[in-house]
Each structure stands twice: as structure tokens, then as C-alpha cells.
Amino acid sequence: MAARQRYYYNPETCKYEPVVVSGKEFIRRTSVFLSISFVIGLAGLIYFNVKYPLWDEILLREKNQSLKTEWQALYQDINAASNQLEQLELNDDENYRAILDMAPLSATERQAGVGGREKENASINYPLIKIAYDQADKIMSRLDIERQSYEQLHKELADREKMWSSRPAIQPIDNKDLTHLHTTFGMRAHPLLGYVRPHKGLDFTAPKNSPVYATGDGKVMNAERSQSYGNVIYINHGFSFETRYAHLTRYIVKAGEKVKRGQVIGYVGSTGLSGGSHLHYEILYKGDHINPINFFQRDLNNKEYEKLIELGGKSVSSLD
Amino acid sequence: MLRIKYRYNVKTLRYERVGISVPNTIFYILSLFVFGILFFCALILVQNYLINTPTEKALRQENKALKTHKNVLLAKLESAHSLIAEIKRSESDLHQKLFDAPLENTDSKERTPEMLLASASDFNENINAVSEKLEEFLAKAHLRSNHFYLYASVDKEDVAKVSSLPAIIPVENFDHGKLMSGFGTRINPFHKGKYYHDGIDLAAIRGTNVLAAGDGRVTLLKRSDLQASYGNYVEIDHGYGFVTRYANLGEITIRIGQKIQKGQAIAMMGMSGGSIAPHVHYEVIKNGKNINPVNVIVEGLDAKQFHKMAEASRKLNQSLD
Numbered sequence: 001m002a003a004r005q006r007y008y009y010n011p012e013t014c015k016y017e018p019v020v021v022s023g024k025e026f027i028r029r030t031s032v033f034l035s036i037s038f039v040i041g042l043a044g045l046i047y048f049n050v051k052y053p054l055w056d057e058i059l060l061r062e063k064n065q066s067l068k069t070e071w072q073a074l075y076q077d078i079n080a081a082s083n084q085l086e087q088l089e090l091n092d093d094e095n096y097r098a099i100l101d102m103a104p105l106s107a108t109e110r111q112a113g114v115g116g117r118e119k120e121n122a123s124i125n126y127p128l129i130k131i132a133y134d135q136a137d138k139i140m141s142r143l144d145i146e147r148q149s150y151e152q153l154h155k156e157l158a159d160r161e162k163m164w165s166s167r168p169a170i171q172p173i174d175n176k177d178l179t180h181l182h183t184t185f186g187m188r189a190h191p192l193l194g195y196v197r198p199h200k201g202l203d204f205t206a207p208k209n210s211p212v213y214a215t216g217d218g219k220v221m222n223a224e225r226s227q228s229y230g231n232v233i234y235i236n237h238g239f240s241f242e243t244r245y246a247h248l249t250r251y252i253v254k255a256g257e258k259v260k261r262g263q264v265i266g267y268v269g270s271t272g273l274s275g276g277s278h279l280h281y282e283i284l285y286k287g288d289h290i291n292p293i294n295f296f297q298r299d300l301n302n303k304e305y306e307k308l309i310e311l312g313g314k315s316v317s318s319l320d
Numbered sequence: 321m322l323r324i325k326y327r328y329n330v331k332t333l334r335y336e337r338v339g340i341s342v343p344n345t346i347f348y349i350l351s352l353f354v355f356g357i358l359f360f361c362a363l364i365l366v367q368n369y370l371i372n373t374p375t376e377k378a379l380r381q382e383n384k385a386l387k388t389h390k391n392v393l394l395a396k397l398e399s400a401h402s403l404i405a406e407i408k409r410s411e412s413d414l415h416q417k418l419f420d421a422p423l424e425n426t427d428s429k430e431r432t433p434e435m436l437l438a439s440a441s442d443f444n445e446n447i448n449a450v451s452e453k454l455e456e457f458l459a460k461a462h463l464r465s466n467h468f469y470l471y472a473s474v475d476k477e478d479v480a481k482v483s484s485l486p487a488i489i490p491v492e493n494f495d496h497g498k499l500m501s502g503f504g505t506r507i508n509p510f511h512k513g514k515y516y517h518d519g520i521d522l523a524a525i526r527g528t529n530v531l532a533a534g535d536g537r538v539t540l541l542k543r544s545d546l547q548a549s550y551g552n553y554v555e556i557d558h559g560y561g562f563v564t565r566y567a568n569l570g571e572i573t574i575r576i577g578q579k580i581q582k583g584q585a586i587a588m589m590g591m592s593g594g595s596i597a598p599h600v601h602y603e604v605i606k607n608g609k610n611i612n613p614v615n616v617i618v619e620g621l622d623a624k625q626f627h628k629m630a631e632a633s634r635k636l637n638q639s640l641d
Contacts (some may be wrong), residue, residue: 006325007335016326016335037352041359043517045367050361056368060379067386077545081400088407094413098525099597099640100499126382129389136396141402150410157417167547175464210443261511285547294548 012061058075062230071128078135085139088146096153100160110145165261170217171296172245172281173268179209185291200289201244201282208277210268212245217279223251223266229280230272233265243292247272247279294311395625419500420507421637447482483582484558486533487619490566490602491522492585496625498523500599500640502633503612509638517570518610519565519603520633521640526598529585531603534558535619538586541576544593550601551593554586564613567601568593568641599640 007016007289021029053061071180093104124130162232171178182203218237225231229246233253236242245251249269270277326335342530372380406517415423489496501520506517540555553567554574570590591598604613614633621629 005328006338007328008324009326009335016328028363033352034355037355038359040356041361041363044360047362051390054368055364057376057379058371060376060383063377063383065387066631067383068392070390071386074390074397077397081397081404084404084408088404088411091411094495094627095498096418099418099523099599100525101591101598110603124385124389125466126385126389129385129393132393133389133396136393136400139400140396140403143407147403147407148408152413153414154410154417157414160480160596161417162460164510167510170513281419290546294546316558317400 058306061185068128068215070154070167071132074132078132078139081139082135085146086144089142092146092153093150100153102153105145105149110142112141112145156275161228162217164215166239168225168243168292168295169282170213170215170261171204172213172215172243172253172275173204173210174213177206177268178204179207185293190203198289201246201280202292204268204279204281206268206277207213208267208269211264212248212266212279213261213267214261214265215243217242217243218259220253220255220257220259220265223253223256226272228273230274231266232271232272233266236261242284244280244282244284246282247274247278249277329493355558370397374446403557417464420512421635468585471496481560484535484560484562485562485618486558486562486604486613486616488531488533488583489522489620490531490533490564491524491589491600492529492531496523496621496629499614499632500597500631501637502614503610504634506639507637509640510594512638517639519567520613521601523599523640524571524589525595526589526591528589530569530587530589532580532584532586533564533602534555534582535560536564537560537579538574538576538578538580539563539573541574543572546593548594551595552587552590553593553601556580556586559615561607563604563605565601565605567603568595568599569597593641594614595641597640601641 006019007020009015009231010017056284089105089110097104121130121133182205185199185202193298212233214235216235216237218235219242220234221234222241223233229244231248231251232244232246233248233251234244235244247265247270248267249271251266253259253265267277267278275278281292283290283295325338327338328334331338360547369394404582412423417420429476502515502519503520504517505514507513508515535557536558538554539557540553542550542554543552544550550565550567552569552572553565554569554572555563555565557563566587568591570588570592572587574584574586587596587600595601602613604611604616614630617626617629
């Protein structure tokens with residue numbers, strides 16, 4: 001300790017006196033020391049800040065990057081949804097609307113309602129988010145329109161199906177009962193009356209009491225006994241189609257009753273102006289008689305025909 | 321004010337002057353730096369935790385926005401996907417009702433048939449080139465041997481036959497994937513019973529041009545408002561036993577007896593006759609018998625497309641008439 005003791009020469013006392021560091025002096029020295037080291041530290045900090053980004057910033061940027069990568073995945077999801085939407089729109093326009101003879105939806109119809117959401121999103125400052133929102137909203141509103149469009153297609157199809165099932169499309173007599181089909185439609189000499197008058201339908205010769213089937217869905221307008229037609233059934237199929245089944249031995253439907261295609265409505269007979277047991281079948285379109293020959297499938301085989309009759313028969317029992 | 325300092329040397333028993341020693345100075349400077357580093361670290365910490373730079377603030381905000389909006393977007397996308405699934409169900413339901421056949425998954429990989437088929441699109445040109453070559457050759461041969469010339473000649477008609485064959489799809493710009501119903505037993509759209517469909521149904525929007533499948537002459541042309549059977553239809557006799565029939569047409573733009581060239585527009589797509597959709601019912605009749613029209617379509621399709629079409633034509637679905 002003594003070896004470390006410093007002395008100074010005091011000229012007044014002419015003696016070496018030990019150096020005593022006063023408190024003030026000590027503080028002065030320390031503060032000088034600290035200020036210098038602080039300046040060094042500060043210089044280091046400034047240098048560091050200029051040279052390297054802040055540590056905090058680095059962490060934040062890393063986080064930012066990973067979030068942005070997640071958003072890339074979201075964008076991919078948006079793209080996938082968009083592709084599926086486009087496929088649905090394409091199928092709608094090119095397949096279903098073409099088949100159902102409906103005009104494709106125009107671009108403006110498809111874009112309807114997109115603008116509103118875009119305004120809402122305008123307040124978002126981040127393009128990454130804003131664009132994703134805009135795209136997602138656009139997809140949503142287009143999907144909504146597409147859903148409505150498919151609903152419309154379903155509705156249209158249901159209407160068409162009704163039309164298709166209403167149209168006279170089968171033979172009113174089963175092939176196994178049919179003995180002869182007189183395909184004379186138009187002017188011919190009446191077999192009983194002897195003079196020429198138009199024959200407004202087709203004659204299906206079949207044994208008495210063979211079942212007669214409704215050729216399309218419809219409503220029985222009248223089932224009555226008339227002078228010339230004998231027992232006759234009038235069915236209105238809607239869509240401007242009417243059918244008549246004449247010379248029946250009896251009918252088993254009443255006026256106002258709804259019938260299905262393939263349903264038994266009466267039995268073959270020879271009532272009215274008839275020369276033998278047969279069914280006289282007429283089809284009217286917009287009030288005019290047309291040749292029924294075009295309104296049943298000539299090449300429908302027996303098995304298929306039976307199946308159809310069976311289908312019609314089923315709905316009868318359910319109606320009872 | 322620097323005072324000269326002395327140290328008492330016990331060995332020499334004298335006060336000796338203390339100079340500025342190098343180790344001391346180094347020690348002093350080092351400690352300055354150590355403290356400097358300590359200050360530096362402290363400052364860094366203070367800066368990190370207490371001071372937020374504008375960049376940091378912006379980043380923090382952005383990260384927060386990215387996090388919160390991600391959840392919102394995820395919810396949106398989820399509802400979009402469930403809506404897509406719903407519409408897809410609706411679509412397959414519609415498809416089933418409309419065609420009486422399930423909707424094929426379009427995502428599934430296409431099957432490539434193990435069969436080689438040449439593209440026949442420029443078949444005609446090749447035939448023409450060959451026939452020219454042949455004529456040239458025959459002219460030369462004629463000079464040498466009359467006998468050879470007589471027996472080796474190729475009739476001009478042999479070449480004409482090629483362009484007469486009903487070889488193209490009789491619809492303008494037809495997408496080969498859009499064949500609606502093929503040849504054979506199909507389901508009748510009106511009564512849903514099976515029947516023999518003796519042609520193919522090619523659907524496209526109204527007003528699309530229906531084309532002649534080969535050179536020929538119009539032998540039959542009928543217009544009918546009747547909502548059953550063929551409606552407006554045209555028959556073209558191509559010669560060599562080939563007749564084609566185009567039914568359920570819209571407006572017919574040709575006359576009876578008119579000479580027709582392959583690819584010429586003969587009518588507009590429509591839905592006359594017994595038809596549930598705008599389409600053309602196309603039949604090919606060879607020597608009085610209906611054959612599968614797909615089998616004679618050799619032009620304008622590559623092998624893959626042909627197979628796709630042939631595949632589609634084999635599906636047992638509902639026809640359009």
C-alpha cells in the first residue's frame with residue numbers, strides 16, 4: 001500500500017507530502033472518465049445504427065416476412081377459388097345455358113355488386129391486404145350470382161321437365177295388344193258413313209278392353225259419351241297440347257282429374273261411330289289436329305314401354 | 321494543473337519522480353473502452369425497448385394488420401369454398417337431371433388411349449399432291465407402255481371421293497368435348513325410356529352455323545313447325561353410298577338440289593322438331609344403314625380429341641331429341 005502512495009513536493013513546507021485526492025477531485029476524475037467512455041459508447045451506437053439495422057427491426061421484419069409468406073398461401077387459396085368459380089361460370093354459360101337455350105349471363109350481370117365492397121376496402125392502407133380483400137369480395141359476390149344462376153337453371157329445368165313430361169310422347173296402346181295401326185291421317189272415305197271426310201287421328205286396332213294409356217301428363221278436361229266419338233276422353237296437357245281417346249268401351253277417369261303419362265285412363269271398345277274395336281287417337285296443337293305418328297317413339301322396345309307404363313301405373317296408385 | 325508526483329522508494333530510500341507509465345496509460349484507455357462498451361450496450365437496450373423508430377412503428381402496425389386481417393380473410397375464403405361446394409353440388413344435380421348421367425370430375429386425369437391415330441386434317445392436300453404426282457408419273461408411263469397406262473390409271477373420282485366423305489364435324493367451331501349424345505341406345509328426354517338413337521347430338525348456341533360434312537347435293541329439305549321428330553331437316557347425298565342428315569335445325573340457308581361443298585354453312589343451329597335443346601341431330605347413312613357418325617369424323621381432330629369424342633359418344637345418357 002505504501003509503495004502505491006504518491007507524494008508531491010510542497011515548496012512551502014519544503015517536504016514531500018502524500019497526495020490526498022479530495023472528494024471533489026475524485027468526482028471530477030470519475031465524471032471525465034465516464035463522459036469519455038459514454039462518448040465512446042455513443043459513437044459506437046451511431047456507427048452501429050448506420051451500419052446495421054436495429055435488432056428490434058430485424059425481428060419485426062422477420063415476423064413481417066413470415067406473415068407475408070402466409071399471405072402468399074392465402075393468395076393461392078384465392079386463386080384456387082377463382083379458378084373454380086371461373087369453371088363453374090363457364091359450365092353455366094357454355095353447357096347448361098346453351099342446352100337450356102338461355103342467354104349467357106353478361107359481364108355486367110356477373111360483376112353486379114362488386115363495387116360496394118371495394119369502397120369499404122379502400123380505407124385499408126396495405127395493398128397486400130386490400131387486393132386480397134378486393135379479390136375475395138369479388139369472388140364472393142360472383143359466387144353469389146353464380147348460385148342464383150344455378151338456382152335459375154334448376155327452376156328453368158323443372159319448368160322444362162314439366163313441359164317434357166306433359167308432351168304426348170308414347171303410344172296409347174301397348175304393342176302386345178296392338179293388332180294393327182292405321183296410319184291414315186287426313187282425307188279418307190269414312191268406313192261407315194261412306195263419304196270422304198278428314199280423319200283427324202290415328203286408329204289403333206286392339207282387342208276390346210285392352211288398356212288405353214295417357215300419352216303425357218295432363219288434366220282430364222272431359223270424359224263423356226258422345227254421338228260420334230262414343231266414350232271419349234279429352235286431356236289437356238298444357239303447352240298447347242291436347243289429346244283425345246275415342247270409341248272406348250269405358251273410361252276410368254273423371255273431368256278435372258290429373259293424369260300421368262302411362263296411366264291407364266280407359267279401355268278399348270267400339271262405341272260411337274266405329275266399325276270395330278279400336279282406339280281413335282288425336283293430338284291437337286294450338287287447336288289444330290296434327291298427325292300423332294310423330295308423337296310416339298316407333299322404335300321403343302316392348303320392355304321399355306312396359307317400364308314406362310309401370311311408372312305411370314305407380315303414380316296412379318299413389319294418387320288414389 | 322498537473323503536479324509532479326513522487327513515489328517513496330524503500331530500496332533507495334529516496335523520493336523518485338513518477339513518470340507516465342505505458343502500462344498505466346493502456347490500462348486507463350482499456351477501461352475507458354470497457355466502460356464505453358458497457359454504455360454502448362445500455363444505449364442499445366434503451367434504444368430497443370424505449371424508443372420506437374418510425375420504421376418499427378410501421379412494421380408493428382403492418383404485422384398487426386396482417387395478423388388480424390388474415391383471420392377475416394380466412395373466414396371469407398372459408399365461406400367462399402363452402403359456397404363453391406354448394407354450387408358444385410347444385411351443378412352435378414343439374415347435370416344428372418339434364419343428361420341422366422353423373423357429372424364427371426373434371427379434375428381427374430385424362431386417360432390416354434393406347435392407340436395411334438394420325439391427324440387427318442391435311443389429308444386432302446396430301447391426296448391432291450399424291451394424285452398430281454400420279455398423273456405426272458402416268459403421263460411418263462404412257463410414253464413407254466400403253467398397256468401399263470390403261471391398267472394403272474387412277475380415276476379422278478377416286479380423289480373426289482375423299483372430299484365427298486362426310487369427314488368433318490358439321491358444326492362451326494365445335495368444341496369436340498361438347499358432344500352431347502352419341503349413337504346407340506339412349507334415354508329419350510320426353511318419356512325417359514330407352515330407345516335407339518341413330519345419330520349424334522351436337523349442341524351449341526342458337527345461330528351457330530351447321531356445316532355440310534362433305535361435298536354433295538341437297539336431296540331432301542323439310543321445314544316443319546311440328547314439335548316432334550326431325551323438325552327442319554336437310555339430307556345431303558355425298559355419293560359413294562353416303563348420305564348425311566341434319567335434323568332439328570333452325571333456319572335452313574340452302575335450296576333443294578343445290579351442290580354443296582364440304583364445310584359450307586347449310587343452316588343455323590335451332591331446336592325445331594322434338595328437341596329439348598338447341599342442337600343438331602346428325603346422322604350418317606352408309607348404303608341405307610345408319611352408322612355411328614363419330615367413326616367417320618377424321619378431319620380437324622387429333623388423336624386425343626378424337627378419342628375424347630368417341631369416349632363421350634359411348635356414354636349412355638339422355639339424347640336431346
